[in-house]
Amino acid sequence: MSNIERLYSDRAGKMRKSVIRELLKVAQDPEIISFAGGLPNPKSFPINDLVGVIKSVLEDHGDDALQYGTTQGVKGLREIIAERAYKEGIDTTADNIIITSGSQQALDTVGKLFLNPGDTALVGLPTYLGGINAFKSYESNLTGIPLDKDGMQVDILDETIKKLLKNDITPKFIYVVPTFQNPAGVIMPESRRKNLIDIANEYDIVIIEDDPYGKLAYDVPHVKPIKAFDDEGRVIYISTFSKILSPGFRLAWTIASDKLTRKMIICKQALDLCTNTFTQFIVREFIRRGSLDLHILKICEMYKPKRDIMMEALENYFPEGYLCNKPKGGMFAWVTLPKGIDTEILFLDAIKSKVAYVHGKAFHVDDGGSSSMRLNFSYSSNDQIGEGIKRLGNVIEKKLETLTV
Ligand code: PMP
Ligand code: G9A
Numbered sequence: 001m002s003n004i005e006r007l008y009s010d011r012a013g014k015m016r017k018s019v020i021r022e023l024l025k026v027a028q029d030p031e032i033i034s035f036a037g038g039l040p041n042p043k044s045f046p047i048n049d050l051v052g053v054i055k056s057v058l059e060d061h062g063d064d065a066l067q068y069g070t071t072q073g074v075k076g077l078r079e080i081i082a083e084r085a086y087k088e089g090i091d092t093t094a095d096n097i098i099i100t101s102g103s104q105q106a107l108d109t110v111g112k113l114f115l116n117p118g119d120t121a122l123v124g125l126p127t128y129l130g131g132i133n134a135f136k137s138y139e140s141n142l143t144g145i146p147l148d149k150d151g152m153q154v155d156i157l158d159e160t161i162k163k164l165l166k167n168d169i170t171p172k173f174i175y176v177v178p179t180f181q182n183p184a185g186v187i188m189p190e191s192r193r194k195n196l197i198d199i200a201n202e203y204d205i206v207i208i209e210d211d212p213y214g215k216l217a218y219d220v221p222h223v224k225p226i227k228a229f230d231d232e233g234r235v236i237y238i239s240t241f242s243k244i245l246s247p248g249f250r251l252a253w254t255i256a257s258d259k260l261t262r263k264m265i266i267c268k269q270a271l272d273l274c275t276n277t278f279t280q281f282i283v284r285e286f287i288r289r290g291s292l293d294l295h296i297l298k299i300c301e302m303y304k305p306k307r308d309i310m311m312e313a314l315e316n317y318f319p320e321g322y323l324c325n326k327p328k329g330g331m332f333a334w335v336t337l338p339k340g341i342d343t344e345i346l347f348l349d350a351i352k353s354k355v356a357y358v359h360g361k362a363f364h365v366d367d368g369g370s371s372s373m374r375l376n377f378s379y380s381s382n383d384q385i386g387e388g389i390k391r392l393g394n395v396i397e398k399k400l401e402t403l404t405v
Contacts, residue, residue: 010117015137019362020129027356033388035375036356038182038243038331041306042379044299045246049291050282057281065281071265071273073099073253074280080287081253088214089228090237092255098264099275103212103240103252107134109267110208110236113260114172115140120164122174124152126334126363126372128182131175131210142365143171149325151188152176154195161203173206174199178226180213180330183363183374187328193226200234207235212243212252213330215296218304220328233257236264241283243331244296249279303331303378309385310377317393319400331378336360336371341399343373349399355391 020037027034057065072078078094085092100106107130115121117139123131125144135142143164145157157174164171176196178188188196200207209226227237233256240252254264286292310333311326321338337343343359350356360372377385 011137011139014139016133018129018133020358023356023358026351029354032351032354032356033380033384033391034356035377035380035388035392036358037379038376039379040243040247040299040331041302044295044302046286046291046295049289050286053282053285053289053291057278057285061281065278067277069274069277069280071098071269072261073097073275074277074284077280077284077287078253080284081255084287085237085255088222089224090255096255096258096261098254098256098261098268099280100238100252100254100268101272101275102242102247102250103210103238104130104134105268105271105275106236106238106252106254106264107131107208107210108137108271109254109264110173111135111138111140112267113263114206120169120171122157122160122171123365124176124181124184125366126183126360126369127175127365128177128210129358129362131177132363132365135175140172144365144368145174147181147184147186149186150192151178151181151184151186152192152196154192154199157196158199161199161205165203170203171205173208175208175210176226177210177213179211179223180216180327180332182213182330183332183358183360184334185325185327185330185332187220187223190223193224194229196226197229197235201232205234209235209237211237211239214239215244216300216303216331217329218300218307227255233260236260244299245283245286245292249283250276251279251283299378306377306380306382306385307333309382310375310389313386313389313393317390319393319396322396331376333375333377334360335373335375337373337396338371339400339403340371341396341403342370344370346373346395346399349395350392353391353395355388355395357392 023036027036078097081097082092082094111134115138120141121135123142125146145152227235237255323336324333347359357373357375360369
């Protein structure tokens with residue numbers, strides 16, 4: 001009998017399965033209405049347009065599109081991203097951009113670059129669980145900073161850093177999802193973004209700004225990314241085509257200073273040599289034709305009513321005392337239930353009633369979040385949203401009854 005497990009690294013032992021990835025399997029049951037994964041609506045995919053784009057890429061650029069590319073990524077795509085970033089207030093060039101295999105790869109790269117075993121990084125309470133898992137896989141300690149309705153609370157951040165420094169611990173970076181946060185849905189106002197930069201400057205640490213949802217704005221004007229206020233080259237900005245076009249392409253990008261970009265390119269080389277060249281050419285052509293901005297408008301028009309339907313259904317079917325801020329953009333509502341119902345336990349009943357969500361603990365690096373749940377509103381049809389929230393409301397009502405008897 002082999003005992004290969006004894007040969008595993010310490011690191012492998014500490015890696016955690018992603019609850020979201022596990023739930024994707026559950027959600028494949030067609031009877032289940034899934035509010036679990038942060039999936040775009042498949043009806044939004046611009047399949048007809050892409051047929052034409054892919055044909056022209058193969059005919060006009062087949063030799064390069066099917067070849068290995070540089071680690072940094074296709075220059076034409078990086079140039080277009082730089083132009084688009086400039087319009088959002090980030091003054092950069094193609095040289096400071098790396099195309100990554102999803103922003104998940106960028107998060108892993110950041111972990112690889114900064115985290116020794118035992119190092120500390122600061123993350124939101126709650127925060128994106130794929131970030132937690134990527135940083136944990138480098139055996140780091142993650143310290144949580146609570147969020148309020150404006151995102152990460154910078155006064156608590158400042159106090160926490162001071163305390164850590166007193167104990168001779170220098171946190172390596174602050175990981176933040178400032179715009180339509182995953183999972184809490186909140187947006188950080190400009191003044192707080194500036195405070196965050198001031199704190200990072202004061203303690204000479206890095207900010208990892210993860211921004212997949214910034215373009216999915218339904219009720220608020222655009223807020224400049226934190227990177228726009230970064231005069232010292234300490235923000236690594238990450239964004240992705242996953243939520244604004246297609247996650248299947250696995251295309252995202254980083255924007256960082258020269259020296260950080262050089263280092264991240266080396267970190268990436270061992271991961272995949274280069275990002276998928278074919279999809280880079282496809283997306284470059286799609287944007288060049290002016291199709292991406294139209295597509296973003298289309299998905300915002302599709303998702304905003306879904307958000308509204310979910311908010312209304314929550315009001316109709318959830319018991320009194322639940323808490324949920326109406327998200328102004330993105331893909332998620334964050335709901336906290338009354339009477340300390342444990343959403344991880346409740347999940348078993350929810351699945352029996354054919355409805356899924358992600359329980360709140362999955363997004364916490366402390367033991368918080370046990371009575372919260374994250375509900376995705378982009379993936380399901382409008383009818384499914386109403387029906388799914390009704391099912392979930394019933395499941396909660398039943399649980400409340402057992403708690404009161
Ligand atoms: N960061 C955040 C905050 C996310 O929500 C996601 C996907 N849900 C990712 C990173 C990873 O996205 P991708 O790898 O598809 O770009
Ligand atoms: O499918 C994934 O793992 C990406 C989605 C992330 C999320 O649901 O937050």
